[in-house]
Amino acid sequence: MGLLSGTASFTRFMVEGEVPEDFWDFVARRVxxxxxxxxxxxxxxxxxxxxxxxxxFDSDFAFSSYAAGDYVILSMRIDERxxxxxxxxxxxxxxxxxxxxxxxxxxxSRNVRLEIKERIRAELVRKSPPIPAVYDLCWNxxxxxxxxxxxxxxxxxxxxxxxxxxxxLSLIMQIPWNTALQLTDQATAxxxxxxxxxxxI
Amino acid sequence: xxxxDLIEEKRFLxxxxxxxxWFKSEERGGSIELPERxxxxxxxxxxxxxxxxxxxxxxxxxxxxxQTELREARTGLTLGxxxxxxxxxxxxxDYEFSITLTAATMEFRSVRLPKTAGAGDGDGxxxxxxxxxxxxxxxxxxxxxxxxxxxxxxxxxIRTSGDxxxxxxxxxxxxxxxxxxxxx
Numbered sequence: 001m002g003l004l005s006g007t008a009s010f011t012r013f014m015v016e017g018e019v020p021e022d023f024w025d026f027v028a029r030r031v032x033x034x035x036x037x038x039x040x041x042x043x044x045x046x047x048x049x050x051x052x053x054x055x056x057f058d059s060d061f062a063f064s065s066y067a068a069g070d071y072v073i074l075s076m077r078i079d080e081r082x083x084x085x086x087x088x089x090x091x092x093x094x095x096x097x098x099x100x101x102x103x104x105x106x107x108x109s110r111n112v113r114l115e116i117k118e119r120i121r122a123e124l125v126r127k128s129p130p131i132p133a134v135y136d137l138c139w140n141x142x143x144x145x146x147x148x149x150x151x152x153x154x155x156x157x158x159x160x161x162x163x164x165x166x167x168x169l170s171l172i173m174q175i176p177w178n179t180a181l182q183l184t185d186q187a188t189a190x191x192x193x194x195x196x197x198x199x200x201i
Numbered sequence: 202x203x204x205x206d207l208i209e210e211k212r213f214l215x216x217x218x219x220x221x222x223w224f225k226s227e228e229r230g231g232s233i234e235l236p237e238r239x240x241x242x243x244x245x246x247x248x249x250x251x252x253x254x255x256x257x258x259x260x261x262x263x264x265x266x267x268q269t270e271l272r273e274a275r276t277g278l279t280l281g282x283x284x285x286x287x288x289x290x291x292x293x294x295d296y297e298f299s300i301t302l303t304a305a306t307m308e309f310r311s312v313r314l315p316k317t318a319g320a321g322d323g324d325g326x327x328x329x330x331x332x333x334x335x336x337x338x339x340x341x342x343x344x345x346x347x348x349x350x351x352x353x354x355x356x357x358x359i360r361t362s363g364d365x366x367x368x369x370x371x372x373x374x375x376x377x378x379x380x381x382x383x384x385x
């Protein structure tokens with residue numbers, strides 16, 4: 001649920017920094033450079049990049065544009081191969097038991113156990129399909145505001161990094177303090193700094 | 202100051218805004234007069250999260266329920282708890298939005314947009330109708346944000362002015378009166 005349908009949850013940002021004059025060419029170039037790269041047929045563990053909001057498989061923006069009126073609309077897609085700790089524990093224990101039996105020993109050294117665990121983890125990661133997550137965003141160019149359709153702290157941190165890397169612009173989260181500074185005149189903004197929490201009872 | 206510290210230090214602004222908004226909406230039976238827009242609908246509904254204290258010693262109170270009077274939440278206010286999250290219905294003209302607002306970060310959660318004539322699921326057959334649907338949804342999101350921003354602007358202008366002490370007296374009186382009425 002996000003930009004396109006149903007109920008939506010979002011976090012608001014201000015976009016800080018200067019945009020170049022050839023803005024749309026710049027966006028085209030940078031979005032292409034940071035578009036999502038599929039890892040289904042590789043053994044990579046992680047991939048992050050931009051896709052179309054209309055179709056998470058469209059990272060060339062062949063069928064839908066990231067431009068809508070005075071807005072840039074994009075989805076941040078993250079694919080990650082994950083192995084649950086319970087699965088890792090089970091297969092590591094199984095492999096340790098096999099090696100103990102093969103070598104006819106009671107115990108394995110700590111180093112050997114660590115090596116087994118790392119090898120099993122790498123094998124399991126390779127076998128597991130990448131899990132996708134997609135988050136929409138909408139960047140209003142006239143007000144330099146951005147809506148990111150998630151409240152997840154982890155997703156927000158990833159967005160801030162990817163956005164900075166792609167456009168060389170910073171995102172400032174619109175918490176009440178920042179919003180108050182944005183919405184009020186200079187005289188009111190100066191008084192804000194002196195405010196102390198009020199007792200409501 | 203970095204963002205995490207700023208969120209923590211200034212979270213009272215968002216909490217006081219939600220408490221003030223609740224009081225203000227009930228003061229005039231579910232509407233608030235904005236200086237340039239006139240009366241707009243503001244109603245608190247079915248979900249509220251209150252907090253008392255900070256960090257590991259904080260206490261949380263979640264109140265939920267259809268057609269609720271938020272009885273526990275009103276009592277919570279008299280015990281010094283402050284609203285951290287509230288489900289608010291805001292409306293202007295034909296438009297009505299339901300938004301869960303958070304105090305510390307002013308995130309918008311589970312935003313329900315007004316029904317419009319051209320409302321669709323965003324999968325138009327051609328690129329132009331798709332773009333039209335996207336732009337319509339964006340303009341609705343921005344309209345909802347603008348309403349909340351205008352309410353917040355009004356709150357900040359009162360909060361930083363000499364009128365705040367009078368407003369605080371009325372707000373405290375409302376907290377005790379509304380909790381009292383429900384207790385009877």
